[in-house]
Amino acid sequence: MELFFLLILILIMATALGSGYPVAFALPGSAIITIVIAAISGYAFEGDVSSYFHSGGPSEWISAGVLNLRGVYWEVERDTLIAIPFGLLPWLSFFSH
Numbered sequence: 001m002e003l004f005f006l007l008i009l010i011l012i013m014a015t016a017l018g019s020g021y022p023v024a025f026a027l028p029g030s031a032i033i034t035i036v037i038a039a040i041s042g043y044a045f046e047g048d049v050s051s052y053f054h055s056g057g058p059s060e061w062i063s064a065g066v067l068n069l070r071g072v073y074w075e076v077e078r079d080t081l082i083a084i085p086f087g088l089l090p091w092l093s094f095f096s097h
Contacts, residue, residue: 001041001052009034035061 012033016026039058042051050057 001038002054005034005038005052008037032062 009030012030013026016030017023021029035058038052039049042053043049046052053061
């Protein structure tokens with residue numbers, strides 16, 4: 001089942017990026033959506049939220065993702081922070097009219 005949820009992750013990422021969402025929102029958002037789908041499916045079909053995870057459970061995967069994002073975006077001097085405001089500019093101009 002892990003490969004099935006990996007396929008779902010790739011499809012959600014491709015759909016989000018193809019529809020124009022910024023990379024800074026599409027990648028973590030698709031990971032969170034896939035983790036939630038796997039946890040709900042595990043609870044519904046197996047009775048355990050961590051049954052469809054290779055190691056750990058959904059809380060471990062979410063906390064690992066938070067630590068990873070904190071490690072990438074924690075330093076203010078990093079250029080990766082530019083992706084967030086530049087990704088928001090098209091949305092802000094769309095809603096300002």
